[in-house]
Amino acid sequence: MSSAAPAPTRRRVDACPGALQTHPAADGALARVRIPGGLLSATQLRVLAGAARDLGDGHLELTSRGNLQLRGLPAGAEPRLGDRLAAVGLLPSATHERVRNVLASVLSGRAGGGHLDVRPWVTALDAGLCADPALAGLPGRFLLTLDDGRGDVAGLGGDVGLLARSATEVALTLGGIDSGRRAAPADAVPLALAAARAFLAERDAQGATAWRLAELDDGPARVATRLRGQSRDFGPAVEVPGAPVVGPVGAVTQVDGRTALLGVVRLGRLGADQADLLARLADEVQLTPWRSVAVPDLAEDAVDDAAVDLHRTGMVFDEASPWLRVTTCAGRPGCAKSLADVRGDATAAVTTGALPAGGARQHWAGCGRRCGRPQGGVVDVVATPAGYDIQRSGVEED
Numbered sequence: 001m002s003s004a005a006p007a008p009t010r011r012r013v014d015a016c017p018g019a020l021q022t023h024p025a026a027d028g029a030l031a032r033v034r035i036p037g038g039l040l041s042a043t044q045l046r047v048l049a050g051a052a053r054d055l056g057d058g059h060l061e062l063t064s065r066g067n068l069q070l071r072g073l074p075a076g077a078e079p080r081l082g083d084r085l086a087a088v089g090l091l092p093s094a095t096h097e098r099v100r101n102v103l104a105s106v107l108s109g110r111a112g113g114g115h116l117d118v119r120p121w122v123t124a125l126d127a128g129l130c131a132d133p134a135l136a137g138l139p140g141r142f143l144l145t146l147d148d149g150r151g152d153v154a155g156l157g158g159d160v161g162l163l164a165r166s167a168t169e170v171a172l173t174l175g176g177i178d179s180g181r182r183a184a185p186a187d188a189v190p191l192a193l194a195a196a197r198a199f200l201a202e203r204d205a206q207g208a209t210a211w212r213l214a215e216l217d218d219g220p221a222r223v224a225t226r227l228r229g230q231s232r233d234f235g236p237a238v239e240v241p242g243a244p245v246v247g248p249v250g251a252v253t254q255v256d257g258r259t260a261l262l263g264v265v266r267l268g269r270l271g272a273d274q275a276d277l278l279a280r281l282a283d284e285v286q287l288t289p290w291r292s293v294a295v296p297d298l299a300e301d302a303v304d305d306a307a308v309d310l311h312r313t314g315m316v317f318d319e320a321s322p323w324l325r326v327t328t329c330a331g332r333p334g335c336a337k338s339l340a341d342v343r344g345d346a347t348a349a350v351t352t353g354a355l356p357a358g359g360a361r362q363h364w365a366g367c368g369r370r371c372g373r374p375q376g377g378v379v380d381v382v383a384t385p386a387g388y389d390i391q392r393s394g395v396e397e398d
């Protein structure tokens, strides 16, 4: 097994925001609420919408890990937000809130093509993470991926991943590559938890403060070695699928005959009223890594009305829409480092048909840090004092 070249040891404190440990931004405190698997009940969605309206700036920001952010919180709002989240099960552990970064295959168990339904894994993995005091020490950027075999999330940069190979065999991925370790589906979550513990043990052994498994010296191989005796022997090598450029949009017929709608949220900013509408349409929704929302289990006679209602709020169901290919960082006024109102500029470029780099997938950022940049091939549109630089594959254009 090969491994990525080690990155320099991190020297900064892990200040990744959570719901209780917020980040001070220029527009107020920023809270990040972890949503394992992106799965949200209607009740939870309503509570989040209310919190955004009452405490924040009226929006919920979708992240590339299927989590949500609230911005513009006043000083001292954390306990009030925490109480609201805890009341509906969105804050099961105050000590572990930032380590519950779990991506799951979209519409697993509902859409066809997967080997199994990963939703029980989401529940078990979240419970296992929160039950182990040692795992509170995972970095806030540590990511776990649960892929039902369709390959939609296995390539999205997980530190530890489960990838179903069949209905009876699951591959463990480490740092985005096959570890060679295998488990039966029933043993897969304990193996993922063991891998997370092995990351912490290897990090301690190296005297490092790495945030990601691939940052450790020979991290994937050394963590895999620590798992000997806790998993099956090597199976045939697995090529981990690459990161999809965009996610699915539109209508998907479920295996039970009902329909799921997948709509992209423009620039990932979901308004509180949009969230309330979603909560009226389905008992459960799923946030995706592509800043879209899946609305499942719709009866045939409800699909058209739901799509029209959501479209009226600005959600996008056209896979040819440029909104699918444009992401941004927060920019001004939320970030003091930003050199531009990137959301406003990107919106103007989309609506006037003036996107740079043609139809390429592009990420707009207010400075060179490029926060929120998605996985995979992306043209960077980066604000500078002299305007935007368009950077395609490392080649800069004016």
Ligand code: SF4
Pocket (backbone or CB within 6 Å): 329, 330, 331, 335, 336, 337, 338, 339, 365, 366, 367, 368, 369, 370, 371
């Ligand atoms: S990329 Fe720069 S401007 Fe944008 S949010 Fe990050 S630090 Fe702020």
